[in-house]
Each structure stands twice: as structure tokens, then as C-alpha cells.
Amino acid sequence: MKPLGEQLGSLSLTTITLTVLLLWLSGGILLNSTPTFSQGFESMNRTLLSEWLRLPQERLLLKAWFIGLCLCMLLLGVNLIFCSWRRIFNLLRKNFTASKALMLLVHFLFGFVAVGHFIGFMLGSRHEDIRLAAGQGFQPVPGQNIKVEKIQLADAFGTPYRPGRNPSVFDLNPRQNFAVVSISEEGKEVRRQKISFLTPLRWGTMQITLRGFAVGTDPTVALAISNNPALRFFLTLYPLLIVGMGLHLAITWQKKSHRTNSLTP
Amino acid sequence: MSEPVAIGYFLLFFSFSMVLCFRLLGWTRLEIVFAWLTLIGNGLLLGVIWVLSGHLPVFSLFESFLLTSFILGMLALFFTDQGLDRFGTRAWVWAEVILLFAILLLYPKAPAPERFYDKDFYVVLFHVGRAAALAVMLLASGFYGEFLRTFRRSSSQEDSLQLGRNFLVLGTILFLISEYAGILWCLNGWGDFWRWNYGFLSSTFIMLYLMLVFHLPGRGPVSQRMTSITGAMNSLVFLGIAVSRSAP
Numbered sequence: 001m002k003p004l005g006e007q008l009g010s011l012s013l014t015t016i017t018l019t020v021l022l023l024w025l026s027g028g029i030l031l032n033s034t035p036t037f038s039q040g041f042e043s044m045n046r047t048l049l050s051e052w053l054r055l056p057q058e059r060l061l062l063k064a065w066f067i068g069l070c071l072c073m074l075l076l077g078v079n080l081i082f083c084s085w086r087r088i089f090n091l092l093r094k095n096f097t098a099s100k101a102l103m104l105l106v107h108f109l110f111g112f113v114a115v116g117h118f119i120g121f122m123l124g125s126r127h128e129d130i131r132l133a134a135g136q137g138f139q140p141v142p143g144q145n146i147k148v149e150k151i152q153l154a155d156a157f158g159t160p161y162r163p164g165r166n167p168s169v170f171d172l173n174p175r176q177n178f179a180v181v182s183i184s185e186e187g188k189e190v191r192r193q194k195i196s197f198l199t200p201l202r203w204g205t206m207q208i209t210l211r212g213f214a215v216g217t218d219p220t221v222a223l224a225i226s227n228n229p230a231l232r233f234f235l236t237l238y239p240l241l242i243v244g245m246g247l248h249l250a251i252t253w254q255k256k257s258h259r260t261n262s263l264t265p
Numbered sequence: 266m267s268e269p270v271a272i273g274y275f276l277l278f279f280s281f282s283m284v285l286c287f288r289l290l291g292w293t294r295l296e297i298v299f300a301w302l303t304l305i306g307n308g309l310l311l312g313v314i315w316v317l318s319g320h321l322p323v324f325s326l327f328e329s330f331l332l333t334s335f336i337l338g339m340l341a342l343f344f345t346d347q348g349l350d351r352f353g354t355r356a357w358v359w360a361e362v363i364l365l366f367a368i369l370l371l372y373p374k375a376p377a378p379e380r381f382y383d384k385d386f387y388v389v390l391f392h393v394g395r396a397a398a399l400a401v402m403l404l405a406s407g408f409y410g411e412f413l414r415t416f417r418r419s420s421s422q423e424d425s426l427q428l429g430r431n432f433l434v435l436g437t438i439l440f441l442i443s444e445y446a447g448i449l450w451c452l453n454g455w456g457d458f459w460r461w462n463y464g465f466l467s468s469t470f471i472m473l474y475l476m477l478v479f480h481l482p483g484r485g486p487v488s489q490r491m492t493s494i495t496g497a498m499n500s501l502v503f504l505g506i507a508v509s510r511s512a513p
Binding site for chain 1: 380381382385388431434435437438441442445448449450452453454455456457458459460461462463466467469470473474476477480481482
């Protein structure tokens with residue numbers, strides 16, 4: 001019987017965990033396609049998951065699915081730590097090669113990217129579908145105020161609006177349909193910017209995104225106000241992971257070995 | 266506008282079928298001449314769609330599969346062995362191109378409608394990256410298929426396995442670039458880099474599947490075969506998800 005540390009760091013465990021994760025994710029895809037659970041997934045999009053897990057009205061099966069997904073990822077993380085630990089010593093003691101070191105780095109980066117992803121689910125804040133007319137404001141945290149200074153709404157993509165229906169941002173020219181938003185801290189304006197679809201306002205770790213317009217006598221904008229403390233960390237490490245994989249591929253392109261499929265160091 | 270595009274599509278479908286026939290018949294010279302002419306035609310059709318629609322031809326399954334076929338065809342001409350083996354990797358690749366065209370029979374043969382966001386860099390990169398990743402993964406499947414076909418029969422089988430692995434890793438890198446562009450697109454448009462929906466869950470499925478292929482344990486022939494089978498199936502998984510995301 002192999003020691004527990006060796007089992008936890010084995011490729012067999014990686015394979016089993018990944019297979020379970022694939023099955024688990026397939027279950028999630030199936031749940032997402034059913035009308036009963038699709039509302040629950042929408043709710044996951046609107047709320048931070050740390051808050052969503054505490055919502056009593058959400059279905060238990062969906063919560064169990066999400067917790068199962070997290071547990072599988074945790075097992076994959078434990079497997080990565082044990083496997084890397086063993087391979088670091090192996091690398092330092094006898095078989096140091098650039099490709100092995102690089103691949104170890106790629107695995108570390110993957111681990112950090114996954115952690116950054118998880119932090120984004122759990123920490124920070126998220127306010128979706130905040131509807132404001134020109135002149136109205138919203139306080140995401142005490143002392144901070146977000147105010148819509150101006151809304152400009154032109155015709156949608158060459159066709160006038162249908163009465164009673166709000167236009168989709170996909171059909172609106174962002175140059176002609178936008179809002180001007182300002183951020184104040186302790187009563188002092190610190191930022192003012194024009195925002196349109198795909199052009200949000202970023203202030204520190206906070207982002208104000210224009211998600212839609214509502215027509216009427218007093219037009220309003222639908223805003224998403226999010227704050228993800230791990231975003232920069234995640235967005236920096238992800239491309240490094242890609243570059244690391246590219247370098248590893250370049251080094252090993254010609255390599256002939258028995259384990260040609262292996263990406264592990 | 267869509268009628269000439271549809272005619273172009275059917276001509277290309279016929280021409281690629283002829284290329285495959287010539288390959289299987291062992292008429293290599295004719296195959297290469299026809300392949301080049303067809304790929305030039307494929308490139309022209311993509312150019313016409315680009316000019317007529319005002320956006321890069323990547324915004325519908327019809328457009329992106331045409332681009333995938335073009336990239337895949339070019340890769341086949343440059344990276345697969347011309348050889349005398351009629352059923353070699355190149356035959357696999359031409360068969361895959363035919364499969365892409367056959368799937369498109371179910372879809373409207375017309376350019377995607379123009380949208381304001383189709384000039385956004387991240388949106389374009391996401392779609393181009395996906396088409397390129399699929400093409401490279403299909404090529405990898407061709408090499409894995411060749412490895413399985415010649416298993417224990419050919420001295421070049423190790424090369425096929427190595428090339429299969431190389432192109433699968435390259436396809437993974439392109440897929441990750443596309444995903445990163447998608448993350449930035451989502452962040453700018455929805456305020457977060459992740460959504461709990463079919464699109465994101467299915468992309469994660471592809472990524473986990475790729476991780477599974479790269480982490481299969483063992484060193485012997487059984488492991489090599491398992492790697493080849495799962496590696497070859499990867500492009501089918503990707504293809505299936507791409508089709509399911511764009512119901513006709």
C-alpha cells in the first residue's frame with residue numbers, strides 16, 4: 001500500500017478527480033437547462049456566492065451541486081499541492097530541466113488562477129440591476145455615492161423602439177447611447193466618466209457597468225456595480241499561465257519520450 | 266447577398282469531397298492541386314463575407330466553421346505527410362473538413378447580421394481564437410487517429426503521437442487565449458468575468474476534458490492508446506459543444 005502522501009499526489013487521483021468533475025459539471029449543465037433550476041443559476045449570477053448560499057429560498061439540490069463542485073476542486077488542489085511538493089524535491093535533487101521547471105510553474109499558476117476565481121465568487125460585493133434615472137444616486141458603501149449625471153438614448157440600430165419594450169444593449173450604438181456617471185467619496189467627486197455597453201467605469205477595485213436602458217417618460221439605466229478584490233491578481237496570472245504553456249510547448253516540441261502525452265513535470 | 270455565399274459553400278463542399286476522394290484513390294498530385302484551389306476558394310468566400318457583412322467571418326457557426334476549415338486545410342498541407350499512405354493523417358483531416366461542411370447543411374448559409382459589438386477587440390479575439398483552437402484540435406485528432414490506425418505497425422507511430430500531443434497543447438493555448446478574451450468581454454459587458462450559464466459551464470467542461478487528456482497516468486502502450494482515444498475525441502467534444510451552442 002502506497003503512503004497517503006503519495007496517493008494524494010498521484011496522477012491516478014488527478015484522473016479520477018477530473019473524471020468526477022466532468023460528470024459533476026455535466027450534471028450542472030443538465031440542471032441549467034431545466035426551467036426549475038435555471039432561475040437558481042440566474043440568482044447565482046446576481047449574488048455573491050457567499051450570500052447566495054445563505055438564501056433560504058434557493059433549492060437545496062443546487063446548493064449541494066455547488067458545494068460538491070467546490071469539494072472536487074478542493075481535492076484537485078490537494079492533489080496539485082502533494083504532486084508539486086514531491087516533484088519540487090525531485091527537480092532540485094536530480095532531474096533539473098527547464099521544461100520540468102516551467103511545467104511546475106504552470107501548475108502553480110493554474111492553482112493560483114483557480115484560487116483567484118474562487119475568491120471572486122466569495123469576496124467583494126455585487127449589486128446587479130440597479131435602475132437609476134438621470135440625477136439619481138446609489139450608495140454601494142457608506143460614504144460613497146454613485147450618481148447618474150446624464151442619460152443619452154438615441155434610436156436603436158436604425159429602427160425606432162417598439163412601444164412597451166426596452167431596447168437591448170446589443171442593438172444600440174454605444175456611441176449614441178450612453179450614460180455619464182460620477183463617483184463621490186465623502187461628498188467630494190472623485191471620478192466622472194461616460195459609460196456605454198462594453199465600456200465600464202473602473203475605480204480601484206470597483207467597476208460600474210452599463211447593462212441596459214429602460215425607455216419611458218424618464219429613461220433609466222440598469223447598472224451593475226461590482227467589486228472583486230482578486231480581479232487584478234486573476235487577470236495577471238491567467239496570461240502568465242498561457243505564456244508558460246507556450247514556452248513549454250516550444251521547448252518540448254521536438255522531444256521524444258515514452259510519455260509524450262504528459263504535461264506534468 | 267446570401268445566395269452567392271450559399272453557392273460558394275456548396276462548391277467548396279463538393280471540392281473538399283473531391284480532395285478526399287483523390288486522397289483515398291491515391292491520386293496525390295490531383296489532390297494537392299485541388300486542395301490548394303479549394304482553399305483559395307475558401308479564403309475568397311471568407312473575404313467576400315467579410316466585405317459584405319462588415320465584420321470578420323466568425324460570428325455564426327456558418328462563418329466560424331468556414332474559417333476553421335480554411336485553417337485546418339492550410340495546417341494539413343503544411344504539417345501532414347503527403348506520403349503514399351492513402352489513409353494517413355491527411356485523409357483524416359479532409360474527412361474532418363467534410364464533417365464540418367456536412368454539419369453546416371443544417372444551418373443558414375448566410376453571413377451573421379451586423380451588430381455594434383462585432384468590432385470589439387475582445388469579442389473578435391474570442392471568436393477567432395475558438396475557430397483556430399478547433400482547427401488545431403481537429404488536426405491533433407488526425408494525428409491521434411493515425412497513431413491508433415498504425416499502432417504497432419509503423420515506425421512513424423511515435424511521431425504521430427508526439428505531433429498529436431503538440432497540436433493538442435497548441436489548441437489548448439489558443440482555447441485559453443480565446444477564453445481570456447471572453448473573460449474580458451464578459452467583464453466589460455456584464456461586470457463580472459464569470460456567469461453561471463451553459464456557455465461558461467461548457468467551456469469549463471472542454472478545459473477539464475483537456476486536463477484529463479494531459480494527465481492520464483502510465484507509460485506503456487495501453488496508456489498511449491488511452492491518450493490517443495481521449496485526445497482524438499477532444500475535438501468531437503469541442504465540436505459537439507460548438508454545435509449545441511448554436512442551434513440551427
